[in-house]
Amino acid sequence: MSEALKVPTMAEYAAQGKQPEVLFWVGCAGSFDDRAKKITKAFVRILNKAKVDFAVLGTEESCSGDPAKRAGNEFLFQMQAMGNIEVLNAYQVKKIVTACPHCFNTIKNEYPELGGNYEVLHHTQFLKSLLEEGRLKVEGGKFKGKRITFHDPCYIGRANGEYEAPRQLLEKLEVELIEMKRCKSNGLCCGAGGAQMFKEPEAGKKDINMERTEEAIETLPSIIAAACPFCNTMITDGVKGKNKEGDIQIMDIAEMIANAEDL
Amino acid sequence: MNYLPNMIFLLALFIGVGYFINNIKKIKRNILIGKDINRFDNPKERFKNLLFIAFGQSKLVKRPVSGLLHLIVYLGFIIINIEVLEIIFDGLFATHRAFSVLGAFYDFLIGAFEILALLVLVSVIVFWIRRNLKKIKRFWNPEMKGWPKNDANIILYIEVVLMTLFLTMNAADYHLQQSGVSHYAQVGSFPISQYITPIFNSMTDGSVILIERFAWWFHILGILFFLNYLYFSKHLHILLAFPNTYFGKLTIYGKFPNNPNVTNEVKLMMDPNVDPFATPAETNVNTIPEKFGASDVMDLNWVQLLNAYTCTECGRCTSVCPANITGKKLSPRKIMMDTRDRLEEVGKNIDKNGEFIPDGKQLLDHYILKEELWACTTCNACVEACPVSIDPLSIIMDMRQYLVMEQSAAPLLLNGAMTNIENNGAPWPFNQMDRLNWKDE
Numbered sequence: 098m099s100e101a102l103k104v105p106t107m108a109e110y111a112a113q114g115k116q117p118e119v120l121f122w123v124g125c126a127g128s129f130d131d132r133a134k135k136i137t138k139a140f141v142r143i144l145n146k147a148k149v150d151f152a153v154l155g156t157e158e159s160c161s162g163d164p165a166k167r168a169g170n171e172f173l174f175q176m177q178a179m180g181n182i183e184v185l186n187a188y189q190v191k192k193i194v195t196a197c198p199h200c201f202n203t204i205k206n207e208y209p210e211l212g213g214n215y216e217v218l219h220h221t222q223f224l225k226s227l228l229e230e231g232r233l234k235v236e237g238g239k240f241k242g243k244r245i246t247f248h249d250p251c252y253i254g255r256a257n258g259e260y261e262a263p264r265q266l267l268e269k270l271e272v273e274l275i276e277m278k279r280c281k282s283n284g285l286c287c288g289a290g291g292a293q294m295f296k297e298p299e300a301g302k303k304d305i306n307m308e309r310t311e312e313a314i315e316t317l318p319s320i321i322a323a324a325c326p327f328c329n330t331m332i333t334d335g336v337k338g339k340n341k342e343g344d345i346q347i348m349d350i351a352e353m354i355a356n357a358e359d360l
Numbered sequence: 361m362n363y364l365p366n367m368i369f370l371l372a373l374f375i376g377v378g379y380f381i382n383n384i385k386k387i388k389r390n391i392l393i394g395k396d397i398n399r400f401d402n403p404k405e406r407f408k409n410l411l412f413i414a415f416g417q418s419k420l421v422k423r424p425v426s427g428l429l430h431l432i433v434y435l436g437f438i439i440i441n442i443e444v445l446e447i448i449f450d451g452l453f454a455t456h457r458a459f460s461v462l463g464a465f466y467d468f469l470i471g472a473f474e475i476l477a478l479l480v481l482v483s484v485i486v487f488w489i490r491r492n493l494k495k496i497k498r499f500w501n502p503e504m505k506g507w508p509k510n511d512a513n514i515i516l517y518i519e520v521v522l523m524t525l526f527l528t529m530n531a532a533d534y535h536l537q538q539s540g541v542s543h544y545a546q547v548g549s550f551p552i553s554q555y556i557t558p559i560f561n562s563m564t565d566g567s568v569i570l571i572e573r574f575a576w577w578f579h580i581l582g583i584l585f586f587l588n589y590l591y592f593s594k595h596l597h598i599l600l601a602f603p604n605t606y607f608g609k610l611t612i613y614g615k616f617p618n619n620p621n622v623t624n625e626v627k628l629m630m631d632p633n634v635d636p637f638a639t640p641a642e643t644n645v646n647t648i649p650e651k652f653g654a655s656d657v658m659d660l661n662w663v664q665l666l667n668a669y670t671c672t673e674c675g676r677c678t679s680v681c682p683a684n685i686t687g688k689k690l691s692p693r694k695i696m697m698d699t700r701d702r703l704e705e706v707g708k709n710i711d712k713n714g715e716f717i718p719d720g721k722q723l724l725d726h727y728i729l730k731e732e733l734w735a736c737t738t739c740n741a742c743v744e745a746c747p748v749s750i751d752p753l754s755i756i757m758d759m760r761q762y763l764v765m766e767q768s769a770a771p772l773l774l775n776g777a778m779t780n781i782e783n784n785g786a787p788w789p790f791n792q793m794d795r796l797n798w799k800d801e
Contacts, residue, residue, distance in 0.1 A: 104799045123795070125786040134798040155796040159785030167738050168774050169653065169760030171619045173781060175626040183630075206615035211623065251739040256614025279680075282744055286682040291738030295777035295787050299735040302687025309682075 102141050106155040107188045117152040119223070120190045122204065124197035125160050126326035132333065133196075133326035139355035140196050140220055146360055147233040151194070157184050163199040166207070168292035175211065178203070182213035196220040196351060198252035198325045199290075205257070219253055220351055221262040221324050228269060237271025238357045245272040246316040248309065248332060249284035250325035263324050266350050270357055275316040285309050289327035310335025313345075320346045322353065369451035369580075376584030383591040387669055390707040393716075394662035399607040406606045413749060414605040420747040423676070426490070429483040433519070436480035437598065440473050440526070447580050457533075460547035470548035474530060478552045481523045488516045498675030501684075503694040508673055511593045518586050525579040531556035532572035541565050597672035601748040604670040607663050608749030613740040616757060621650055653761030656722040657703045660755060667750040668700035677742035677752055683735040690735035692742035692752035698727035699755060724759055733759050734771055 110117055121144065126133040144151050162177030181204075185193075193215045195201050205217035218226070227233035247267060253259045260281045267274050279285045288298065288305030298304055310332055313321045321336070323329040326349075333347045348356070399406075412418045417434065421427035446459045460466045491499045491512060499512070531553035536544035538557070550557075560568045590596050597604075628634050654660050677692035678684050684691050702723045710716050724730075736756045743751050763769045770778065777787040785792040 102799055104796070106796070123798075125788065128795045128798060129786060129788055129790045134801065137798055153796065156793050158795055159792060160781045160787060162781070164787050165778055165781055166616060167757075167760075168770060168778065169757065169762075169764035170770075170778055171622045171652065171761055172626070172765060173778055175618065175622050176629070177781065177785075179626055179630055202614040206612060207618060210618050251737070251741075252614055255740045255744050257612060283680065283741075285680075285685075286737045286739035286741065288682060288737060291736050292774060292777070293737050296734070296771045296773040299683070299688045299690070299731055301683070301689075301735075305682045305686050305737065308686050 102138060103145050104141055105152045107152045107157065107190075108155070110152045111188060116189065116191075118150040119192045119194050119218075120185070120188075121151045121153050122161075122193050122195035122197075122200055123153055123158060124195055124200045124326070126330075127196055128158070130326060130330070132330060136196055136326060136329070136349040136351055139349065139360070140351040142355045142360040143224065143227075143233065143351060143358075146358065147227050149227070149232070154184065154188075159184075161197075161200040161203050163203040164292040164295055166203065167290070168295075174203075174207075178208055178211050178213070182208060182211055185213060185215065190215055192216045192218070194218045194220055194223040196324075196326065196349070198250040198256075199327070202252040202256050219257075219259065219262070219324070221253070221266055222259065224351065224354060225262045225265055228266075233354075235266070235269045235354055235357060237269075240320075240353060240357055241271040243272050243320060244275055244316070244318050245320045245322050246275050246277055246313050246318040247280070247322045247324075248277070248287065248313060248328055249281060250323070250328050251284065251286050251290050253324060254284050255282055263322070263350055266354065267322060270353055272320075272322075275318060277312050277316055279312065285312065287325075287328040287331035289331045294327050294330075304335075306331035306335040307338055310339060314339060314341060318345060320348050320353070322350055323347055324350050363454075366452060366454050372581060372584060373448065373451070376581075376587060380587050380591070383588070386707060386711075387591065387596075389710075390703050391662050391665045391669065393658055393703070393706065394660050394665040395658075397661040397663055399663055402610060405610055406608075409608060409610075409749065410602060410606040413608075413747070414602045417747070419749075422747075426674075429486055432476075432479045432483045433487075436476040436483075439476055440480070442469065443473050443526070444580070444583060447576070451580065456543055457545070457547050460545065466547060467549040470530070471551050474527065474550060474552040477523045477526050481520065481527075484516050484519045484523070488513065491516075498679040501675060501678055501691055501693070503691055503697055504673070504675075508594065508697065511595075512673070514589075515593060515595050518582065518589065522579060522582050522586065525575045525582060527553045527556060529572060529575035529579055532560060532568050532575060535560040535568055536565065536572060539565055539568075541569070594671065594673045597670050597748060600666065600670040601672075604666055605749045607666060609743075609751055609754070613743055616754075619652065619761070622652070651762070652765035653763070654755070654758035655724040655762045655766070657699060657706055658716075659762070660699070660758060664699070664751070664755055664758075665703055667752075667755075668696050668703055670748055671696040671700065671750055672748075673697060674747070676745040676747065677750070680741040680745045682737055682739060682741065688732075688735040689729065690732040692756075695728060695732070695752045695755055696750060699723065702727050724762065728759065730763060730769065733763065736760075 107120065123137055127137040159181055160177050161181065162174035165177060166174035193204060198219060201217055201219045204215065228235060245267060247263060249260065264274065285308065286305060287309050313332065321332055323332060329347055329349060336342050336345050336347060417431055420430050449458045450456055490496050530550050533544060534550045534553055535557045537546045651659065657665060673693055675693050681690060681692050706716055709719055733756055738753060740753060743753050780787050780789050784790060
């Protein structure tokens with residue numbers, strides 16, 4: 098991390114009468130969770146490196162409402178959604194990128210009916226497009242040939258049918274991708290979705306993140322690649338529960354790319 | 361000429377089909393207890409789903425072993441039923457193998473039916489072994505105890521009996537054809553039943569005729585019985601899978617519906633021009649505001665109720681459910697079974713009273729427990745796994761909505777998270793003004 102991060106806000110852009118190319122929706126985890134903040138910063142470093150003209154809402158951003166909706170609180174969800182839509186529309190936002198699959202899903206699919214129409218991309222999709230446009234170059238380097246397994250986030254995979262963007266990025270990193278038994282459309286949830294992140298699990302034989310982590314460990318990976326801050330937390334906890342934190346790292350794909358480029 | 365058999369046949373057909381139609385009407389009435397939802401849009405896409413998912417079995421074959429076995433039984437069922445048309449024709453008009461006028465094509469048909477019948481027989485036996493000897497886990501979940509388990513086996517036994525009767529009938533027929541008994545013209549080809557024929561060699565023609573007639577009669581009566589058994593069993597999917605795939609959810613799995621009533625409320629709240637002290641419009645005084653979410657079957661929509669009748673309890677949903685795999689009480693299959701059981705109970709209440717008289721019961725708590733609902737991660741694995749486009753997740757979500765919005769009965773920690781979202785715009789208690797602090801940390 099040689100230079101300071103450049104993170105302009107929408108308010109600053111608006112003051113100069115400018116529009117950024119894309120709005121980076123950071124999300125609650127990306128803003129407040131210590132582990133997820135590292136993912137946010139890694140992604141920003143990539144954006145800075147690729148000279149992407151982006152801005153964040155900063156203190157004007159609020160919860161997307163996803164956990165409220167999945168918990169059944171439709172009222173709170175729509176309050177949040179419409180509040181956010183007012184802010185986004187006031188800034189005339191057209192394109193949004195986010196590193197959180199839950200924000201991604203709800204803004205992309207559930208906001209339009211409430212008056213929020215944007216092109217919404219998950220950060221893996223956005224990074225893929227940067228590569229395709231030649232704005233970002235990624236070389237294997239550090240990750241070349243490493244055994245890596247990828248955990249599909251439910252809200253990117255099954256919920257939105259995106260299985261390839263994260264895998265194509267891993268391919269660029271020249272990793273040896275070992276798929277788990279349950280992957281892509283059969284992927285097993287990490288246990289955090291549907292607002293489970295914010296409550297204790299129901300009584301059972303074991304926690305869902307342990308089940309998933311065991312499956313990931315079976316592939317003997319040196320890194321478990323994730324693409325969601327909540328999956329990241331759940332699997333990190335799982336790996337710690339198995340006392341494997343010394344052998345296996347859990348990294349967001351954005352962190353891997355930033356790392357490969359020494360950002 | 362003796363018309364008695366034809367009269368008996370007509371009567372059996374009349375009773376069998378009549379009772380079945382009566383029950384189908386009941387199912388239709390029960391399904392329409394559900395709330396309205398528009399699933400008549402985009403017919404092109406819907407036909408495509410009907411064609412690929414129901415007729416083409418595209419989702420079933422994702423599990424190759426059970427998928428292939430099912431494909432055989434499904435094709436056998438559809439194709440062998442062409443034979444039933446001939447049986448009905450023969451039964452009504454006292455003909456014998458009336459369709460044999462088709463000549464060589466008839467030989468081909470009968471041959472194909474026989475081969476399929478054998479394949480079905482083998483598949484059904486393998487199904488039975490998978491269920492009862494291999495004890496595949498999804499057939500032994502707690503919700504399968506008792507009737508659901510017996511029901512599944514009864515269906516297999518009926519299929520074995522029907523296929524055996526069909527082949528016995530053909531074998532006896534073939535034997536009689538060979539013996540030159542009048543009335544049994546040499547028609548059809550019998551690639552399978554010719555191997556059964558030798559057992560009749562030591563019998564008199566009279567006994568073999570008796571066996572042929574017995575098999576013929578019990579085959580058709582068995583089919584009529586099976587038709588009427590459907591209503592009482594999980595086996596309705598052989599009919600309802602088709603409308604169910606047609607009316608299934610077309611939008612992307614991640615998109616959950618937004619409740620329009622809530623939208624109106626929120627819009628009013630956010631509109632600075634609304635007078636908060638205005639008296640509500642006079643016309644609205646007596647209308648009871650619609651309840652949020654679902655606590656009983658009447659609160660669900662008709663597609664969800666159709667889903668419940670369509671479910672054949674295969675348990676593919678439950679076998680991929682992260683909550684169920686890790687020992688939680690939630691089983692998406694049980695959600696569907698409970699919905700159907702409760703709907704049947706409501707239907708019987710209506711049969712008895714002419715309209716639904718509250719019985720002090722509801723789907724929530726009496727069938728589906730809160731503990732089950734709160735175990736769901738909304739991962740959509742169950743929705744993806746269902747071979748006939750059933751959406752258990754939508755019912756779970758509607759019931760959660762009822763718990764939270766009507767009863768404020770969310771788990772304690774979740775209530776805390778929601779309060780945080782309300783107060784500071786994040787599920788954790790961090791100040792919204794600190795949202796960009798990460799930049800400088």
